[in-house]
Every structure is written in structure tokens, then in C-alpha cells.
Amino acid sequence: MAKAIPRTGSRRNVRIGSRKSARRIPKGVIHVQASFNNTIVTVTDVRGRVVSWSSAGTCGFKGTRRGTPFAAQTAASNAIRTVVDQGMQRAEVMIKGPGLGRDAALRAIRRSGILLTFVRDVTPMPHNGCRPPKKRRV
């Protein structure tokens, strides 16, 4: 293409972002956010840049089935599949939230052959900060 005069306000130089180059990451971090209704599994590198992610909703489950441990398992194995091919051997797991996805995703990760170095719980804990929502009346 002929080099055009770059106009301000038009996205001429579109940032390609991170190209899908096969980054060889031997060690990564797997974040599992397990709420009561869904589980999101994100695979990042050690610095925190996301490599791939998957959740129970994107795996095809809908509604109440997203909260089940089986859905968490499929989400975890989906997220890891891309990364295992890239050659990740060791991973640290960070777990956030209550929910069945904690256990199920951990078991799925262990089953897939990736070596778990550490399991950490990073549920956000306020040092008595914001006021929590009102108590549910049962």
C-alpha cells in the first residue's frame, strides 16, 4: 500500500496487539475465579499477561448448570488445552471465591498433566472497607 499521510483521529496504525506467536512459556499462572453461579479460568504468564481463558458459560453451559463442578472441569480443561500445546509444564494456581469450581478445576488441572507448584487463595478480603450488601432474609 502507498504510504498515506496519517490523519489525526483515524486509526491508521492499528495496533495488532499481541500476535499469536507461539510464546514458549514453561511456567504460568492459572487463575480460577469460582463464584456460586459460574467459574472462570484464566491462564496467564508469570507477569500476569493473559494467554487464554475459558469459563463455564463459554463452554456451552447455560443457567444453573454453569455452577456445577462438571462445568468447572470442562472450563479448566478447555483453558489448559491451548497452553499445554505451547509447552507449559508448571503452573501456580490462584483461587478466588467460594463455589464448587475451586475443587473441580483443581482436579482437572492436576489430571491434565501440568505440575502444580503452588495453590494460593487470593479471595479479596477487605480490611473492613466497603459496606457489604444487605443480609438476605430467608
Add this chain to the structure above:
Amino acid sequence: MPHLLIHRSTITLPCFIAHSTPSCSRLASVGLRRPAQNRLISTATCVGDGNAANRTIICMANPRRVKMVAKQIRRELSDMLLTDKVLQYAVLPEAALGADRYLSSLTTISDVEVSADLQVVKVYVSVFGDERGKEVALAGLKSKAKYVRSELGKRMKLRLTPEIRFLEDESLERGSRVIAILDRIKDENERKVTKDQVYDSGEFADGSNDNVEWEGDDLDDEGIIYVK
């Protein structure tokens, strides 16, 4: 008021006390000792037969309410496991030493079952970790059952805080083992298929999943025996 009426009727029935169905006897004994279990009676469906011979009064809460209470208890207990220091030390003793960021075992509440009269709660707990971690976690939880009951009473507004029993839940583990075996079978089938194709084409190709699956094979061979 409706519940007062029913309370009077349970006390004046002479033959009611003679029947020894568990819910009725509990109700009778409680009704005599202190003023009525209003919650049990007012929200309940009381079925009283007209016969003098067999009067069975079953007072159970609405099943929808039972489900709601179960869900709320599950939320509260999970929250307690995450935030409460006492419970965390009971489940994972090394947290007291400060090693709480790097866990050796992870405890999750997988299911909560509430009895129909909201008196007994069975909590199914699943522990991820080795054998010792599992025993330690479950023993710790069982020892703190009374503390958990009092905490639950403070957090939730119930007439009578139910008795809490912790049980081990093996269903997640079993499911994981079954899926591991199924995966292995699927990989073996794929390998067989590719091998056939390879022989047809005459080339020699390397198996793609060899390095990942061989360690799993040794462990899962023992697992096959235990799967019922």
C-alpha cells in the same frame, strides 16, 4: 392467631402424646416444655386426621423454604470458611503459623442438605489434597461444629439454629477419576486409529500424547480397582 390455636390443641389432645412418631414426639415434648415452636407450626402444613385411633400430625416447613434455607446456609458457611480465622486454623493448622497463602489442602463445601423440619443440616465437604490433609481438615471441622452452629445463629435469622453435621464428600473425586479413565480410553482409541492410518500410509509417526499420559497410566491403574 392461628399458631396459638394449634398450640392449645396439641396440649389438650390426650392420645397425641402416646404416639411415638419421631416428629410428633419431638413436637409434643417441646410443646410441653416451652411455648410453641411457632416457626414449625405457623409456616407448616399440619395434617391432622379426624380419627381418634391414629392421629399423625406432621409439621414440616414448606419445601421451597427448605431449599432457600439450604442455599443461604451454604453461602454463609462458605463465607465463614473463607473469612473466619478460627475455622481456617481448624481446617488448615499451618495457617496459624502464617503459611496461609500457600495451601497444602483446599476445603470446599460441595453440598448442604437440610432436613424437612429445618433441624438437622448435613454439610458435605470436599477436600483437595493428600490423605493426611483430608483427615486433618475433616477432624478440624467436626471439632468446631458447635462453634459453627453458634456463628450461623448469629448470622442467620432462624427460630432454631439447626444442628450441623460435617460429612466427607467423595463424589467430586469419583467423578474426576471416572473422567480420567474416560480420557485415557479416548486417547487410546485415538492412538489406535492413528496407528492404523500410519500403517496404511507406510510412514512412521510419533505418538503425540505419549509424554503426558504415561505417568497418568500408573496412577490410574490403581484407580480402576477402586471405582465401583
